[in-house]
């Protein structure tokens with residue numbers, strides 16, 4: 001057994017971007033958005049259709065979800081393109097693709113029961129790809145999600161759904177939000193505090209998805225990756241403990257009110273040395289009667305109901321400067337408090353205020 005991936009930061013550092021999302025994880029999240037998919041154009045823009053379970057999910061459920069169109073573009077320089085993973089479970093030869101340039105797109109506007117077996121499934125998608133030549137076309141460039149032709153497809157779509165390369169996560173968010181597109185994507189808890197992401201959450205324009213982000217997710221990885229968690233049916237899987245879904249679509253858990261049981265007392269809550277706020281180390285300890293600013297762990301973003309709490313900022317880096325957090329004992333703007341005469345910094349905090357008081 002290999003080592004497990006603690007988080008996607010390693011992927012970022014190693015540029016190991018080939019983490020393939022498992023179908024059950026996609027199904028688990030997507031089932032909540034059915035109403036949002038109807039009559040919509042879905043774009044999977046980091047997804048080789050022959051390898052991506054996002055493409056598999058949306059093509060298999062095309063009719064059930066009432067999609068208008070499904071577009072998937074494949075990045076030509078993907079190191080494993082056509083070599084290892086194959087959602088069709090067999091060697092599917094599309095000669096035009098293999099002989100020519102690698103990057104291509106697939107656009108589907110209907111999936112019928114072509115083999116007349118009474119069910120619409122992947123065999124019908126396969127048949128569609130074989131029989132309708134205009135479904136699969138080559139791209140001029142390499143299929144980079146920022147390329148001109150992919151941007152044209154982005155403009156056309158309604159919702160972007162994918163697991164983008166983590167090493168390009170900031171650029172990905174910037175591109176998708178620039179064209180004001182809805183998205184459901186996989187990121188990680190660390191990316192929530194990125195300058196491209198946090199302001200979206202603060203403005204209630206994006207939020208974490210349905211899958212609880214403390215669970216972590218397993219991803220299929222190419223054979224040549226040395227770091228992995230386990231091997232299943234000859235395939236390597238890596239666990240990313242900090243994976244989470246991020247979306248612009250409504251997520252009902254973020255409309256649920258968090259029950260608060262604790263009464264505020266200055267003896268039970270420590271104040272920061274460099275900012276006028278109290279520290280609450282677990283969200284279950286948020287007092288119901290405190291009307292000032294509170295620092296809570298970033299994991300609370302997965303529970304945040306913007307009707308109940310105002311999200312003011314992040315207690316570190318540039319966001320801390322924005323809030324006016326003063327320099328701490330280390331000369332940094334991270335939140336700090338003093339315990340038994342010793343200055344300390346709590347682990348990553350977001351700053352919130354109860355709007356209901």
Ligand SMILES: C[S@@+](CC[C@H](N)C(=O)[O-])C[C@H]1O[C@@H](n2cnc3c(N)ncnc32)[C@H](O)[C@@H]1O
Nearest residue numbers: 017018019020021046075078144145163164165
């Ligand atoms: C984390 S993997 C996920 C693949 C697939 N979306 C999935 O979830 O199974 C990211 C994918 O993005 C591709 N990629 C890397 N750079 C890209 C770029 N600039 N534009 C589009 N895709 C890119 C990689 O080749 C890789 O297949």
